[in-house]
Amino acid sequence: MLSRVADSLYWMSRYAERAENIARILDVNLQLMLDLPKLSEEEQNALWEPVLRSTGDHEDFSKHYKETSSDNVIDFLTLHPKNSNSIINCITTARENARHVREQISLEMWEEINRTYLWMKSQTLKKIVRQGPYEFFTAVKNASHLFQGITDGTMTHGEDWDFIQVGKYLERADMTTRILDANDEIFIKRPANNSHTSGTLQWSAILRSCSSHDAYRKFYVAQVEPDKVVEFLILNEFFPRSIRYCAQELNYSLRRISGCKDEHFTNLGEKLTGCLVAELNYSALEDIKTVGMHKYMDEIQIKLNSIGEAIFQTYLFSPPLTAPEPEPEEETTPKQTQKQGKATANA
Amino acid sequence: MALLDKYQPGDFFDEMFVAEGKVRPHYAALFERFQNLDREEFDQRRSAVDAAFLRQGITFTVYSDEQGTERIFPFDLMPRIIPATEWNLIEAGLIQRMRALNMFLKDIYTDQRIIKEKVVPAEEVLTAKHYRPEMVGVPVPKDIYIHICGSDMVRDREGTYFVLEDNGRCPSGVSYLLENRVAMKRAFPHLFGSAGVRPVDHYTQDLLTILQYIAPPNGRSTPTVVLLTPGIYNSAYFEHSFLARQMGIQIVEGQDLVVQDKKVYMRTTKGLEQVDTIYRRLDDDFLDPKVFRKDSILGVPGLVEAYRAGNVSLANAIGTGIADDKVVYKFVPDMIKFYLSEEPILANVPTYLASDPKEREYIVTHLEQLVVKAANESGGYGMLVGPASTATQRAEFKEKILENPRNYIAQPTLNLSRHPSYCDGNFEGRHVDLRPYILCGEKISIVPGGLTRVALRKGSLVVNSSQGGGSKDTWVLYGDS
Numbered sequence: 105m106l107s108r109v110a111d112s113l114y115w116m117s118r119y120a121e122r123a124e125n126i127a128r129i130l131d132v133n134l135q136l137m138l139d140l141p142k143l144s145e146e147e148q149n150a151l152w153e154p155v156l157r158s159t160g161d162h163e164d165f166s167k168h169y170k171e172t173s174s175d176n177v178i179d180f181l182t183l184h185p186k187n188s189n190s191i192i193n194c195i196t197t198a199r200e201n202a203r204h205v206r207e208q209i210s211l212e213m214w215e216e217i218n219r220t221y222l223w224m225k226s227q228t229l230k231k232i233v234r235q236g237p238y239e240f241f242t243a244v245k246n247a248s249h250l251f252q253g254i255t256d257g258t259m260t261h262g263e264d265w266d267f268i269q270v271g272k273y274l275e276r277a278d279m280t281t282r283i284l285d286a287n288d289e290i291f292i293k294r295p296a297n298n299s300h301t302s303g304t305l306q307w308s309a310i311l312r313s314c315s316s317h318d319a320y321r322k323f324y325v326a327q328v329e330p331d332k333v334v335e336f337l338i339l340n341e342f343f344p345r346s347i348r349y350c351a352q353e354l355n356y357s358l359r360r361i362s363g364c365k366d367e368h369f370t371n372l373g374e375k376l377t378g379c380l381v382a383e384l385n386y387s388a389l390e391d392i393k394t395v396g397m398h399k400y401m402d403e404i405q406i407k408l409n410s411i412g413e414a415i416f417q418t419y420l421f422s423p424p425l426t427a428p429e430p431e432p433e434e435e436t437t438p439k440q441t442q443k444q445g446k447a448t449a450n451a
Numbered sequence: 452m453a454l455l456d457k458y459q460p461g462d463f464f465d466e467m468f469v470a471e472g473k474v475r476p477h478y479a480a481l482f483e484r485f486q487n488l489d490r491e492e493f494d495q496r497r498s499a500v501d502a503a504f505l506r507q508g509i510t511f512t513v514y515s516d517e518q519g520t521e522r523i524f525p526f527d528l529m530p531r532i533i534p535a536t537e538w539n540l541i542e543a544g545l546i547q548r549m550r551a552l553n554m555f556l557k558d559i560y561t562d563q564r565i566i567k568e569k570v571v572p573a574e575e576v577l578t579a580k581h582y583r584p585e586m587v588g589v590p591v592p593k594d595i596y597i598h599i600c601g602s603d604m605v606r607d608r609e610g611t612y613f614v615l616e617d618n619g620r621c622p623s624g625v626s627y628l629l630e631n632r633v634a635m636k637r638a639f640p641h642l643f644g645s646a647g648v649r650p651v652d653h654y655t656q657d658l659l660t661i662l663q664y665i666a667p668p669n670g671r672s673t674p675t676v677v678l679l680t681p682g683i684y685n686s687a688y689f690e691h692s693f694l695a696r697q698m699g700i701q702i703v704e705g706q707d708l709v710v711q712d713k714k715v716y717m718r719t720t721k722g723l724e725q726v727d728t729i730y731r732r733l734d735d736d737f738l739d740p741k742v743f744r745k746d747s748i749l750g751v752p753g754l755v756e757a758y759r760a761g762n763v764s765l766a767n768a769i770g771t772g773i774a775d776d777k778v779v780y781k782f783v784p785d786m787i788k789f790y791l792s793e794e795p796i797l798a799n800v801p802t803y804l805a806s807d808p809k810e811r812e813y814i815v816t817h818l819e820q821l822v823v824k825a826a827n828e829s830g831g832y833g834m835l836v837g838p839a840s841t842a843t844q845r846a847e848f849k850e851k852i853l854e855n856p857r858n859y860i861a862q863p864t865l866n867l868s869r870h871p872s873y874c875d876g877n878f879e880g881r882h883v884d885l886r887p888y889i890l891c892g893e894k895i896s897i898v899p900g901g902l903t904r905v906a907l908r909k910g911s912l913v914v915n916s917s918q919g920g921g922s923k924d925t926w927v928l929y930g931d932s
Binding site for chain 1: 508683688693695696707717719720
């Protein structure tokens with residue numbers, strides 16, 4: 105398949121997944137605030153800080169707003185035209201990429217993502233607040249689920265489908281690391297007795313951000329405890345949003361694309377992914393604690409970024425045939441969300 | 452009150468009505484069905500069709516709009532019907548024209564017999580903007596230059612069909628023809644049952660057959676055919692991706708192709724793959740920055756060299772633009788006589804050339820009655836409709852014509868035929884044209900019908916989508932009623 109097509113499928117999938125994750129994070133935080141008793145304005149605003157950190161848009165946000173209030177954060181992350189990670193921009197980018205390859209994807213996929221885009225274009229902050237943000241975020245999440253379901257159900261599961269999986273699982277793994285990392289404070293500071301409830305609520309909120317509350321309960325049949333939350337979201341083998349699960353799926357897809365069997369590798373992306381899977385397979389909670397949560401998450405983010413870069417160099421990027429080797433890329437800082445490059449977006 | 456009760460055909464050739472209340476025989480069945488529809492039901496289907504077009508992204512991009520807004524091409528639910536006898540004439544006439552045009556192109560790029568024998572003046576051909584000296588002496592596969600042609604036809608006050616222009620470069624619109632039929636079948640399935648409408652959906656298969664037919668022999672089994680698009684911001688991008696999907700071929704942009712050893716390859720995730728035929732939807736000017744416009748980032752460096760070496764085929768060939776130059780147009784009836792020794796079946800619209808001193812004099816003194824067109828523009832740009840123009844506009848055009856006579860032609864303002872069209876809640880007469888799509892491979896075939904474009908603005912004669920035009924489904928019947 106064309107490298108450009110693979111590139112578009114990959115980014116279509118990443119941005120669709122990103123829109124869903126951002127909707128989920130916002131939704132959970134709003135609900136959390138309803139549960140916490142009598143918050144001062146300052147306390148309320150402080151609760152939005154981790155949200156902005158997890159999407160990696162903290163600096164950008166302060167350029168546009170003075171106050172970290174609910175309305176401002178919601179506006180910035182849902183509708184802001186200058187924020188490339190706002191839900192509307194994620195959906196627009198996903199749809200632009202789909203438009204680039206609309207003869208490659210199924211008709212049903214195109215119609216669904218186009219429908220979501222047209223619906224999103226008709227939204228305003230006023231509308232979202234009036235109908236209830238919950239309804240809005242649910243609609244965004246459902247649109248993403250529908251799109252992914254349609255993709256699985258209507259597209260041939262060949263190389264093109266695998267590039268979609270690669271985008272989806274890389275993005276998902278990345279977002280889970282960000283959610284954990286942004287909230288690492290509440291894992292470190294064990295709550296004093298009197299705020300015990302608020303701690304539980306926050307851990308529950310983190311689980312909900314990853315749609316994993318029920319799955320967690322079922323797996324542990326226990327109270328929500330920070331250690332177990334960490335273990336579940338990083339190391340669980342079967343939960344589809346845990347980092348380990350995402351890394352495994354990524355590994356399968358990359359191997360289907362190249363035809364290379366397990367335990368071997370033919371390119372850097374496969375090698376790095378294989379290493380990551382092995383590391384997660386043979387890690388336990390104690391290992392994470394020894395390294396420290398923040399450092400551990402940073403390292404995984406760096407690894408995920410390197411995998412993304414390696415896939416780009418192997419499959420998606422076609423250097424001019426006569427030109428010299430491209431300049432080495434600047435070191436990607438782990439805090440920055442991976443974005444679709446200008447060269448591929450505007451060609 | 453039924454939908455068409457108050458319809459006024461007016462003082463025009465009306466496609467549906469001979470006179471008020473008197474329907475032409477081939478419209479009789481349709482008329483009856485429409486009269487039995489109530490307005491609410493009709494409106495419902497109309498909005499369902501519009502919503503479906505938007506949902507499917509069947510849209511075009513408006514260039515003048517800075518935001519690059521995508522709009523749906525307005526679709527009028529009342530179909531246009533052509534009876535078999537009329538269609539047979541159109542078909543025979545267009546096939547004849549097509550044969551002559553391809554022979555003309557071959558002649559111009561080889562012996563130039565038609566110039567030597569003074570049938571067509573050399574200066575008119577060799578000064579055409581789209582004449583490509585790079586193509587002189589270059590053989591093209593099977594001697595076909597124009598593989599896909601979209602000729603615009605109109606009817607006058609008497610109902611006579613005329614060819615208004617031959618679009619022999621990259622004619623667009625065929626996807627609307629096909630999608631209009633799909634939409635129509637969905638909205639009014641019961642209309643089709645007994646009407647005897649000839650199907651159109653074999654178009655893409657026929658097109659693919661031609662693209663494979665012209666591929667250079669490659670020693671592999673099936674030729675690799677791709678569609679080259681300028682990209683998603685092109686106004687016809689929907690059509691490009693539609694056609695690629697229907698044919699099951701790759702759609703590529705310039706950056707996806709690369710030339711090595713005079714062969715064209717596409718960049719894939721598994722390395723380079725050779726391409727045999729390119730259905731290019733990119734004008735000559737942008738094809739190859741090494742040969743044509745140096746600033747083109749849409750094209751493929753080295754493509755023309757590969758083409759001249761016969762390692763890749765292009766549809767349409769390079770240099771076909773001279774055949775749809777509006778000055779050269781005037782000579783098509785002469786070409787038919789010259790190459791085929793036949794009388795033209797379809798008439799040309801009388802055309803005055805500003806490059807001829809006598810005709811120029813006539814043009815500048817009769818601007819109010821004429822339609823003036825730039826010789827190389829398309830899409831309804833660069834034209835003056837005399838009767839609807841202001842004195843300032845006429846003065847402006849007069850100056851342009853005198854400054855650059857080769858670039859202008861004029862034609863009498865035709866009293867174009869009208870068709871009942873749904874506007875603001877009522878059926879009113881609106882001017883229409885017809886663009887049939889001609890495919891030229893082993894044989895020449897025309898998909899029955901074409902794109903009927905309708906000037907939805909009251910009184911307007913301009914049917915182009917960029918100028919507020921819409922379209923209709925076009926039915927060619929097996930019989931005459």
